[in-house]
Amino acid sequence: MYCLENASVCITGGTGTLGRALVKLLLTKYSNTIKKLVIFSRDEFKQYEMAQIFPPNLFPIEYIIGDVKDKQRLLWATQQIDILIHLAALKRIETAEKNPYEAFLTNVVGTQNVVEVAGQQGIKKILLYSTDKASSPNSVYGATKLCAEKLFLTAQNTTATIIRGGNLLGSRGSVVPLFLEKRKEGFLPITDVEMTRFSFLPEEAAFLALEALENTIGGEIFVPKLPSYRIVDIAEAIAPDSQRKIIGRREGEKKHDEMIANHEAFRTIENEKYYLIVPFVNLATYLEQHEATMVMPDFSYQSDNNTNWLTVEQIRRLIVQYIDADFQPLL
Numbered sequence: 627m628y629c630l631e632n633a634s635v636c637i638t639g640g641t642g643t644l645g646r647a648l649v650k651l652l653l654t655k656y657s658n659t660i661k662k663l664v665i666f667s668r669d670e671f672k673q674y675e676m677a678q679i680f681p682p683n684l685f686p687i688e689y690i691i692g693d694v695k696d697k698q699r700l701l702w703a704t705q706q707i708d709i710l711i712h713l714a715a716l717k718r719i720e721t722a723e724k725n726p727y728e729a730f731l732t733n734v735v736g737t738q739n740v741v742e743v744a745g746q747q748g749i750k751k752i753l754l755y756s757t758d759k760a761s762s763p764n765s766v767y768g769a770t771k772l773c774a775e776k777l778f779l780t781a782q783n784t785t786a787t788i789i790r791g792g793n794l795l796g797s798r799g800s801v802v803p804l805f806l807e808k809r810k811e812g813f814l815p816i817t818d819v820e821m822t823r824f825s826f827l828p829e830e831a832a833f834l835a836l837e838a839l840e841n842t843i844g845g846e847i848f849v850p851k852l853p854s855y856r857i858v859d860i861a862e863a864i865a866p867d868s869q870r871k872i873i874g875r876r877e878g879e880k881k882h883d884e885m886i887a888n889h890e891a892f893r894t895i896e897n898e899k900y901y902l903i904v905p906f907v908n909l910a911t912y913l914e915q916h917e918a919t920m921v922m923p924d925f926s927y928q929s930d931n932n933t934n935w936l937t938v939e940q941i942r943r944l945i946v947q948y949i950d951a952d953f954q955p956l957l
């Protein structure tokens with residue numbers, strides 16, 4: 627990847643699910659291209675665990691304790707950084723509902739700090755990982771990530787780009803690890819039998835980050851073309867014999883997720899690999915750069931109007947391949 631060649635990269639939230647996948651990709655596949663990789667996060671234990679896999683004496687990696695709410699610390703950690711990938715966030719819907727101000731401080735103020743620091747340090751490219759929950763948000767988490775997107779698009783003296791991703795399969799606290807745990811008790815909690823989600827593997831998400839950094843001209847929201855799944859199919863894949871208990875949707879949860887709202891269709895373009903939501907004023911430039919065409923005016927991209935669906939068997943194979951190699955659907 628050209629823009630990463632001889633580059634110093636900082637990843638805020640580099641110890642999370644996506645961060646770990648990205649670090650693995652960068653330090654294994656692109657190890658010769660990276661000059662330095664800075665991991666910026668708060669919890670020393672997560673950094674300690676990661677340093678067992680990627681020790682600083684064997685890899686060009688540096689672990690820095692810091693909080694994105696602390697701009698001075700961020701300034702200190704980003705000296706001579708060429709590329710900053712901003713993953714740090716409070717991302718659990720129920721946590722943000724109960725602690726809206728903390729979610730605001732981390733996801734909104736923290737992102738503004740990243741944007742300001744990038745401009746001050748002359749960081750060449752910055753990337754924000756956003757979420758489908760930011761499209762027509764109904765939760766504190768989604769609303770703070772929408773604000774984070776908007777803040778990123780105001781960035782000066784840098785090239786800012788965004789990815790809106792779907793649910794990372796197997797990420798901490800997500801449905802697959804929950805069901806794997808709950809099946810031991812013989813029942814699975816189902817929020818809504820009709821609920822659907824977009825599926826995104828951490829490895830795919832990490833690769834898309836590098837692709838977006840390479841191809842961006844600034845101001846795009848990259849939206850990957852992902853398959854959807856039904857929550858009940860995850861249950862069927864993991865524990866077909868378990869009882870199901872309907873517990874109802876939680877505050878801030880949508881029945882179906884949405885990557886691109888209909889009101890964004892007028893500035894949404896697509897190529898073979900992804901959709902891109904771009905600034906309307908420069909539509910022609912983006913169409914040319916990404917070899918893309920416009921979507922239809924009535925377009926929207928939701929997890930229930932998808933044409934691509936994971937089957938129960940495919941879900942089982944993904945669990946074995948990426949989450950638990952010993953997984954068997956029956957205990």
Ligand SMILES: NC(=O)c1ccc[n+]([C@@H]2O[C@H](COP(=O)([O-])OP(=O)(O)OC[C@H]3O[C@@H](n4cnc5c(N)ncnc54)[C@H](OP(=O)(O)O)[C@@H]3O)[C@@H](O)[C@H]2O)c1
Pocket residue numbers: 638639640641642643644645666667668669670672692693694695712713714715716717732736755756757758771790791792793794795797798
């Ligand atoms: N997981 C998904 O399904 C999904 C889907 C779409 C988009 N995303 C987005 O992708 C990003 C990464 O998600 P993930 O699943 O990898 O999250 P995660 O596993 O919860 O990791 C979050 C990371 O952020 C760090 N962090 C949290 N608050 C921080 C703060 N104030 N200052 C510095 N670091 C902080 C955490 O480390 P410490 O706690 O040690 O600070 C951790 O390294 C998030 O921005 C999320 O919105 C996630």
